[in-house]
Amino acid sequence: MIYRSLSLTALALVAALFTSCGGSGPNVISKSSIRSGSGIYAKRESFALPPASSQAVAAAAGKPRDKHSMPVYAFSDRNRIVRTTAYTSTESDHLIYGDKNATGTTLRYNDRVRSAAADWSFYPVGTTFRIKGLPYLYVVDDYGSALLGTGTVDIYTPTKEVMGLWATRTVEMTVVQWGSMTRSAELLSQRTSYDHCRKMLANIVRQRPDLGNVAKN
Template sequence: MRQRLLPLAALVAVASLFSSCASKPGINVLSKNSIKKSSSSSGWALGFGTTESLPIAAPSASVMAAASSHTKDKHGMPVYAFSERNRLVRTTAYHPNESDHLVYGSSNATGTPLRYTNRVRSAAADWSFYPVGTVFRIAGLPYLYVVDDYGSALTGTGTIDIFTPTGESMNQWGRRNVEITIVQWGSFTRSKEILAQRTGYQHCRSMLANIVRQRPDLASTKGGSSNKG
């Protein structure tokens, strides 16, 4: 979670990809329980090592100073306005073989493969804080992180769960307060469409309600219901 910037063209290409995903009408959304584990041993297109060095840069003095004046969530972390792209954030980590993730295997909440490459990696968050498709960087690391997953324990907080491929790498990450920069915001519309099909679960209902509270214009958009989260 190093400071090697991607070429501008690559960053623009990634941003364009998520913009096009967010704008497609009639997206085909899988219920999360219908997402099955990949038959391959890893489940990811590119291989990865079980361990790697993750030298996190200390949050800057300006971010720390700004954080002190913010309202705090239940973990004592600052709650930010969407205009604030540089943030102090509590992060945890997860991997696909945890008991509460086994049913989903190597797929995220949108039904696409979780990512863990030398350029792009997956992350989970409350989608009413970080809507699906949000792209961010962690200070000190070269990767782009993409919010494409969620978790019930994250609901109502600004905590971001970083995807890792193994229990060893999950434990190596642990829990860290890091400085992040939002590269591109995701789509509340797409988040709402997905969550509206999973209202059988409290955490999905909570995220959905908070999205509609912030974006009342989305209350009238249609979405089916499901008892699968």
């Protein structure tokens, strides 16, 4: 089954990371602080990452490939080597959405949780993951037409400066918890006038025929 029920342990982890109470909440970094101090924050976000483990490289060797020649994984494969790109809400193709993600909530970028975009038929909305060498929990809450049909994950960054620091990177990633195919289908079924949404929805239904009725609503 693609869909998995959340374990109590995973729920506790995600809840702890998302909770913000008083002074114990995540340190949300403003755009002004990122731009100030001669790029001090940008320097801190150098994103120096270790190489992928030999086990991850070996596991990727026999996988089918997407259009970027990256391995395509089964949902049972939580540890994976992934192509990542970066985006920001001030890019021309995102200006109409402002700082909102595809679920209608605010894109996140703090010292605990950060937003990411993906093809929701590869990484359903709500999928949480970690990147080897970084302390953050990334959450798939957005998508993009350029990601269609690939395993590429687009990392949200708050400015073009930080986006340039990330650029395009191949990383080792571990899925902490899968998101919801049902929720993905519900959202995409409302946006079938967009070609990439329609195609993501069709691929979800191919994998989960029981969601065919959701797609028709």
